[in-house]
Amino acid sequence: MSSTPTDARLMDGSGLARRLVEETAARAADLTRRTGTPPCLATVLVGEDPASVTYVRMKRARCEKAGIRSRHVELPATTTTAEVVATLEGLSNDPEVHGILLQHPVGPGIDERAAFEAIAPEKDVDGVTFSSFATMSFGLPGFVSxxxxxxxxxxxxxxxxxxxxxxxxxxxxxxxxxxxxxxxxxxxxxxxxxxxxxxxxxxxxxxxxxxxxxxxxxxxxxxxxxxxxxxxxxxxxxxxxxxxxxxxxxxxxxxxxxxxxxxxGPMTIAVLLAQTVDAAERQLA
Structure with a gap:
C-alpha cells in the first residue's frame, strides 16, 4: 500500500474487529459459565475451492480464539441441492448448534437460494435468508448480513x-x-x-x-x-x-x-462471531 499523502484517514477495520472479538469472547465465556454450554457455529463447505477452504479455516480459527465451538461439515463438489438442504435442515434441528454458516458461493450445481432458506432464521448468523433480510429491512430483531x-x-x-x-x-x-x-x-x-x-x-x-x-x-x-x-x-x-x-x-x-x-474484511468475521454468541444467548436463555 502506498503512503497516504493527504489528510484522508484510514478506517482501521482490523483494530475495531479485534476489539469486537475480545468483547465477543468475554460474552462467550460468560455464557459458557452460566449454562455449561459453549456457543457453537456450524460451517458447511461444498467442494474444495481453495479460497473457500482458506476462508472457512480462518473462521474456525477465529471461533476457537473467541471461545466458540466449531463444527465443520465438508460436502463433495458432486453434492446435490437436496443433499445440501438436508444437511442444513439437520443442523437447524440440532439443539447443540446455535449458528450456521454455508460458505458461498456453493458452486454452479447448487441452488444457493434454496440452500440458504434451509437455515433456520434463529440460526442464520450470516444473515442470508429471506427472513433475515426482511427483519433487517423493517428494523426488527434478527441477524444482519x-x-x-x-x-x-x-x-x-x-x-x-x-x-x-x-x-x-x-x-x-x-x-x-x-x-x-x-x-x-x-x-x-x-x-x-x-x-x-x-x-x-x-x-x-x-x-x-x-x-x-x-x-x-x-x-x-x-x-x-x-x-x-x-x-x-x-x-x-x-x-x-x-x-x-x-x-x-x-x-x-x-x-x-x-x-x-x-x-x-476483518469486520465481516467479527460480526459473524458476535451474532453467533447472540444466537446462543437467545437459544440458551
Missing amino acids: CTPGGIMRLLDAYGVDPAGKRAVVVGRSAILGKPAGMMLLARNATVTYCHSHTADLSAAVREADILVAAVGRPRFIKGEDIKPGAVVVDAGYNPGNVGDVDFDTAVTRAGLITPVPGGV
Whole structure:
C-alpha cells in the first residue's frame, strides 16, 4: 500500500474487529459459565475451492480464539441441492448448534437460494435468508448480513452519522449491496443503488457523501470521481489484495477510506462471531 499523502484517514477495520472479538469472547465465556454450554457455529463447505477452504479455516480459527465451538461439515463438489438442504435442515434441528454458516458461493450445481432458506432464521448468523433480510429491512430483531453489519459498525466507530447524507452503493448483491443500502436507509441516509446498467456511474459516484463499493471489480471506482471529503467504504476484495476502489487516487480526495486488506474484511468475521454468541444467548436463555 502506498503512503497516504493527504489528510484522508484510514478506517482501521482490523483494530475495531479485534476489539469486537475480545468483547465477543468475554460474552462467550460468560455464557459458557452460566449454562455449561459453549456457543457453537456450524460451517458447511461444498467442494474444495481453495479460497473457500482458506476462508472457512480462518473462521474456525477465529471461533476457537473467541471461545466458540466449531463444527465443520465438508460436502463433495458432486453434492446435490437436496443433499445440501438436508444437511442444513439437520443442523437447524440440532439443539447443540446455535449458528450456521454455508460458505458461498456453493458452486454452479447448487441452488444457493434454496440452500440458504434451509437455515433456520434463529440460526442464520450470516444473515442470508429471506427472513433475515426482511427483519433487517423493517428494523426488527434478527441477524444482519455480516459485511454490511461490519460496515455500519465502522461508520459508527468513526463518528459517521448517515442521517441526511447522500449514500451511493455500487453493487446490488443480496448479501452485500442490497442490505448495505437498506441499513443506510434505516439510518436516514438518502440511498442510491448503482450497478452494471447504471447510466453515467461517475456522475452518481461524484454525488456520494458516503460511498460503498461492492461491485467485485478491481479498482473499478476511480479517485477523480470521489467527492472531496467523502467517506469511502471499499467492500471489494480481488486478486492481488486490491479492492473495488483505486485506493492510490481515491485517498487524495476522500475524508475517510477503508484500506484493502484491513478494512471491511476483518469486520465481516467479527460480526459473524458476535451474532453467533447472540444466537446462543437467545437459544440458551
